[in-house]
Amino acid sequence: MLPKAYEPQEVEQKLAEKWQNAKLFAAKGDKTKKPFVIVIPPPNITGALHMGHASTNTLQDVLIRAHRMFGEDAYWVPGTDHGGIATQNVIEKKLAKEEHKSRHDLGREEFVKVIWEWYNECGNAIYTQFRKMGWALDLSDIRFTMDEKRAKAVYECFKQWWDKKYIYRGKRLINWCVRCSTALSDIEVEHEPENGKLWHLRYKGEDGSDGIVIATTRPETIYADAAIAVNPKDKRFEKVIGKKVIIPLANRAIPIIADEAVEMEFGTGALKITPAHDATDYEVGKRHNLPIMTVINDKGKMINCPEKYLGMDRDVCRKETVKDLDAAGLLVKEEKYNHAVSKCYRCHSTIEPFMSEQWFVKMDKLAAPAIEAAESGKLAFHPANWKNPFLNWLKNIQDWCISRQIWWGHRIPVWYCRHCSGKGLTFATDQQGREQLTKVSFEDGAKPIVSFEKPEKCPHCGGHDLVQDPDVLDTWFSSALWPISVFGWPEKTADLEHFYPTSVMVTGYEILYLWVARMVMTGLDFTGKLPFKDVYLNGIVRDKSGQKMSKSKGNVIDPLDMTAKYGTDAVRFSLLMQAVPSKDIPYAEESITGARNFCNKLYNASRFILMNMEGINGPLAMPTQVTELADKWILDRFTNAIKTAREGIEKYNLALTANTLYHFLWGDFCDWYIELAKQRFQTEEKEHVMALCVNILYNTLKALHPLIPFVTEEIAASLRPYVGETEEFLLNQTYPQFNAALCNPEAVRKMDIIQGVTRVIRTIRSQFNVPPGLKISAVITAKNEEDLTIVRDFAPYIKLMAKIDNLTVETNANKPSQTATAVFENITVYVPLTGLIDFDKEHKRLDKELAQAKANIASRQARLSQENFLKHAPAEQIQKTKDELAAAELALAQVTAALEDLN
């Protein structure tokens, strides 16, 4: 005997292994079939997968499994991402914690080796999770953004873009993370509100006058000031433009200039210009040819400033500077000021705008075809409202800073000859005593040689003393190539030919620009084809109150804990029930219990049907002819559920699919069909009913399999002999098809009446505390003979479902005494309850129904009395309103009579 409750753990373990061993998810490359391809957004190897991964990957898995069952050559390409800064940070923290060492203690080579070891460990943990979640990824064929083939793709891209002059070297103000000690691209910077201060500082005139007062949030940068700017239209400062003022504490004279960028209303209307430490100031500086002075170095320490502050941390210097300005009487005002501060998206340290020579990609030419694709609709967004933000970003695109001063990543494939590059190369000795190239300056003469491997010799001088650029590429550089690199690009592989372009990219909206836009651009640039035609943006999994999950808030729900506790199917289904495109998912454990309960319901319904299969031999075919109402009805419900389930998948609305199948299985199949079938099991009809049960159930399992693969596969294995299925895996079977011939609105209408009458009787039973086991009698009457015929014909259904032993159906029946009365549409139900009736309760109940009937009459009458309604509304609507009015009037009459009878 099977256990009463479904126990997922063992089943899932067993099936997950079976699927992988059977290579069920491997690329088929079947050219006779239409390919359906998704490339996984590769998770960073920064640790275990979180709920966000669980969500997005489950969506992809459902699509892949469903399309496989639709008969397509569905393939989901697995892989992981080296994760650049994020991974380096994780390992640095780990080193510090476990060995009290920094990466410098290890040296570059050793440190990178440590991360490769970590990759083996963490990567495997991730693959284990892939398997546990039941994701249809072939784990024997995994890609990694830093493996050999992907590295080749990165090089090829770099080379082609270098040759096309898209990649260049430039010195400019970039975003510098002091903690990660690297440059970042513009979109890797986040803006966080901060409670800061706005200091008003006086710069005295060179001539000894009072000079000018400026407002700044960054007083520590005054030592790098190159000018004071005012708006040319600002009357207040007309006369001082061109004059010079003295930087306080630094005692250096700078000019007052006029520039449109200055907002007259803000602060004092005067702005200090510090080209090296502020993006706006940098632009102003360029316009006015101002000198660029750097006073904060790459470590966030003060340089080139008055001696007192040399070497100070930038934050400490700020405090000291303010203190000293105050002492000198030059601090005019200090006010509280909330503003947005730039932060590193990986470590949340304050970003320092920093003058530096870096590698860039010119973006305008790459963006143009992507813009065209989105505008023309060749690239479609789900939901569509992401199209405009996407276009807006592309149209205002900035060149992409691709070099990072970290150690983990694709090394820039550029080499320099020490002899030919001369002063352009700066070397330092690391802690291991090795000489390392630390800085490259093209301005100072570095000569690049682009090559994947170390070149034999310098092409200029033939020398052999060649060194590689110390920087690595932005991790998003390899990500941008992912949809082509996974298939072996730049090689012209069969996979690339068959599987590319892919079908849909499923990912979070938070990396739309960071990743999606760049994949589109590279895909178009290198293949002339979009990497995917649909972009399905899923929401973020948040906690119950809508907060982002984070370790520091302690509100993280770990998918592995949840799968261990409730089963993988439950976790998957709970996410899918809420998977509305681009809507965030507030997630709590309760939502998993609901899904777990559903899996258990499915399991128990199956268990019941299997029990009743005992003694029945051989497979039962789906009956082609049914005469019984319940059968007609359930087939209608079933085929319509399948229709909607498929629509949900096709429209990327998996919540619709999940909810539809949930309610079909539970609400229709279990609550009504099986309950009605129980009685028929005692008759010669049994085999026929079982044939329906077992086939409908089996097809429902198929429909649900993409959503909850484990429990469905497990049950299907037991059911297979009874439906004559020989294929072992549901994934290789065909998804059920909508069959219009099974639609039967008449049967649905009849069942609606049966269900309605049943419900009102049940309500009466419940309200008057009729013992659940006690069978009672009922009298059903109606003015409408048609409805009454339905009740008469299917009285056994009502008797069974409402526990009635004596059911009288007759036209214009009289109300028996001691009776509760209820009305369903045109039908009146009398339930004699001698000894059980509570007249007070009945009175209240009837009063309520009376009020309801009156309200219904009033609203319908109001509508029907409007000439315009009768003139404009469709006939169908008018008729419906008339019917409703008639029903309400009838109900009023019946309830009134019942009330009078009570009195």
Next chain:
RNA sequence: GGGCAGUUGGCGCAGUGGUAGCGCGUCCGCCUCACACGCGGAAGGUCACAGGUUCGAACCCUGUACUGCCCACCA
């Protein structure tokens, strides 16, 4: 500053023109021989607000308020 979402019963959400549904929770009654991870029933909402379009609006339009997100060089 600009843009985009959201605002529906206690909570979380569906619902795109005919005056509201689901899950959880609550309350009542049931261990009814598949399932107490269950069964039956009930209570609970003037669909944020104000206008407009329409015979008719939760749904379309305009505006307001609040919440969230994205973008942006007001220091």
